[in-house]
Amino acid sequence: MAEHSSRAADVLVIGGGIIGCSIAWRLAQAGMKVTVLDRAEPGGEASSAAGGMLAPLGEMLEPRTFSELCVASRNLYPRFAAEIEESSGHHAGYRSDGSLMVALDEKIERELGEIQRVQTAQGYSLDPLTPGEIQGRGADLSPHVRGGLFIPEDHWVDNERLMRALLIACQRAGVRLEAGCAVHKFNLTGDRIDSVVEENDTRYTAKTYVLAAGCWSGKIAEGLGIKVPVAPCCGQMMEFEVERELPFVVRSGMHYLVPRPGRRLLVGATSEHTGFEKTVTANGLLSLMEGAVRIAPMVGKALFLRAWAGLRPDTVDHLPILGYGEIENLTFATGHFRNGILLAPVTAEIIADLIVKGFTSRPIEVYRPTRFK
Ligand SMILES: Cc1cc2nc3c(=O)[nH]c(=O)nc-3n(C[C@H](O)[C@H](O)[C@H](O)COP(=O)(O)OP(=O)(O)OC[C@H]3O[C@@H](n4cnc5c(N)ncnc54)[C@H](O)[C@@H]3O)c2cc1C
The missing domain is CATH 3.30.9.10 (D-Amino Acid Oxidase, subunit A, domain 2)
Structure with a gap:
């Protein structure tokens, strides 16, 4: 089996949509060596297909803590988009016209x-x-x-533009983006992942792993014997x-x-x-x-x-899945359903804080991956 040179990555992110790439970018900004694996082209799935509404107030989001998370993420958007523009040199398509x-x-x-x-x-x-x-x-x-x-206060973003600019920002921050790498197997020792293997049998190792593969996350987690119904x-x-x-x-x-x-x-x-x-x-x-x-x-x-x-x-409860679960060095960032574009900034902040600092100040108990047991 081939050994890939990215084996020394600090963090390996599975899935290069807006969620995986926003997390990877924040981690790289914090000085970490990050690799993102995507089975096709990063950004080519839901993150480009979306409407791009950043609209937590136009509907009744339940429970209250989820509505607050959505508002918090909307509040982060102006800075998030401006930083992506600064880092990439490309327009991020953010609009605050209501x-x-x-x-x-x-x-x-x-x-x-x-x-x-x-x-x-x-x-x-x-x-x-x-x-x-x-x-x-x-x-x-x-x-x-x-x-x-x-x-x-309900805004919107041209998510295709944003995704393109985010990918450039990731590259400029040193994130290694690997297209055409479908993760299909995990090697475990006890409750820790040692490496992941993609379909062409290349093995990738890291200290910490992030599962951010959108609607495919549940299928991938099955390979770890974990039930995460996405x-x-x-x-x-x-x-x-x-x-x-x-x-x-x-x-x-x-x-x-x-x-x-x-x-x-x-x-x-x-x-x-x-x-x-x-x-x-x-x-x-x-x-x-x-x-x-x-x-x-x-x-x-x-x-x-x-x-x-x-x-x-x-x-099943239409809420995202965030944070660590049964596997010590795997954090989840998935299940964002209809609000993944909106929730990208706050998700990136939460997951980067968990990995870099070991804690987040946001209340995320309701989104824990083990709640489906
Ligand atoms: C029609 C539509 C309209 C929407 N409108 C809005 C909206 O207005 N506002 C809003 O906030 N949200 C909206 N959303 C929701 C939003 O698009 C999603 O919640 C968000 O894009 C999810 O991002 P993601 O990164 O988790 O998933 P994705 O963008 O789907 O990325 C997942 C990535 O994982 C990769 N992958 C899959 N399997 C593997 C594997 N085995 N190995 C490696 N990589 C893998 C895929 O190739 C993909 O690139 C909409 C979605 C749709 C479809």
Whole structure:
């Protein structure tokens, strides 16, 4: 079996999505020698497929501690994006223009009322808007919009740009990124990992390992005899070129419109538990189109650019899996489901602190990997 020269790494990260790379970057900044293994191209899965909303206030995230974690991560974003820009020399695509939630039926109107009541009680500022006020915001939305909530603190990021800049920042910080390396076996001594082996039989060793392989993390953990139930939840997305750039994210129910530079517009997203296949289906596209045109009829006249699907890493309680479990030198950073772009900065901070300092000041007990036993 070949012995790879990266055997002296301090930390080996399995999975090069936004979670694995953000952690690797923070660790390299702290002076550690880090290798990231990805079975394909780093950044090529959910982290590029996402809509990029950084929106903890536009929905009721449970439990309260999870909602607070999401807000904390959103608060870290301006600095996180600016640092990535400084390190990479590339734009990270962060936008803080706020998000608009609109109601097109009574059910969503009631939901928005509840969101406003709960979030305002927590001290957040959300602006209720009448249909007239919404039309005055220049978003060219449906005349059937019954009302809405503008949430100045719900932001968004062009996650494809961010991911590209993060990969460059990683390289410049000295992270070794290995594409086409699918980890498939672990060598253990007692409760410690000695090495991992990838499909071409190259062996990698490190003092500490991080499992950040998105929806594939559960399958990989099986190789350690550990049950970490992470399942794929497929999301289909479409992209259009519109006549006029939308000034902010607009959401209604499960559908959302996210502006991208160059008058591009993303439309998302479906939510399907259909296994590891990333399939774009006629029904998926139909549902996205119907939702988008209902919110903004102008999308019906837009130029279609592309459609794709990605796999969100879902868990049974829909909460992420963070920190050390049964294996002494393995920390988990996975299961971020619908909020992995949002949670990247805080996850990187938590996991880097656990590895470098041996503790985190954030409450992470609820996300412990052993809770599924
Ligand atoms: C349609 C859609 C819309 C979304 N919208 C949003 C949003 O608006 N806001 C938000 O915050 N989040 C959103 N998400 C969720 C977000 O994209 C994910 O939570 C996040 O990208 C997860 O990041 P990750 O790094 O854990 O996983 P991934 O990006 O999937 O990365 C995992 C990596 O592990 C690699 N890997 C797999 N198996 C192995 C192996 N055996 N060995 C080595 N490497 C391996 C893969 O190749 C992959 O690159 C959305 C997701 C989808 C699909």
